[in-house]
Amino acid sequence: MARTQALPIQIATGDPRPIGKQIVDAVRMRIATGELEPGAQLPSVRGLAQQLTINPNTVAKAYAELTAEGWLESRQGLGLYVAPPRQRLSAAERDRRMDEAIQAFVHEVAALDYPPDRAIARLDKALGVLAKKSA
Structure with missing residues (x-):
């Protein structure tokens, strides 16, 4: 079973992008560069929100976007994992x-x-x- 990896991302208060977009972009980049490999478990919504000291709803929305785009997959009762590579866009x-x-x-x-x-x-x-x- 894959272990939950810490998600080494930072939120920049001076960044014009919303916090949720910063999370989405950071996770995408870590997957695209291989820092997060397929099957790696991500921190829970609450865990990442505590790490970044932000609202859990912001993390939940970012995770939902990444899941909808195919970057992450949800495993019932187990959490979120990096999805196997596939072409996500036409x-x-x-x-x-x-x-x-x-x-x-x-x-x-x-x-x-x-x-x-x-x-x-x-x-x-x-x-x-x-x-x-x-x-």
Whole structure:
């Protein structure tokens, strides 16, 4: 039986994203990078809420979103576990989201007045965490 893993995430009060979105993004990233492997048990709603000192309803909503998207699976009476890998989105939806993310990135970089080569180097470094997983 899988043991519950501590969920090493932090909530940033200065982050413009809502707390629930920060939780969802952090769990997705840990699954995508392999830090949370399929079958790993997540902390209970109450446990994560206590760890982060936030309202349990916020954690419950984040977990519900991750479950609906297929990142997590609920096992009756046992808790939440990382779901086995599968394609969660259609190719068209993946392309749409990638285009949206790229546009947001380009707009932010332009507003910061970064030269493209420097921005690409930083992006390449940041994406290195994903390359480690596929290696």
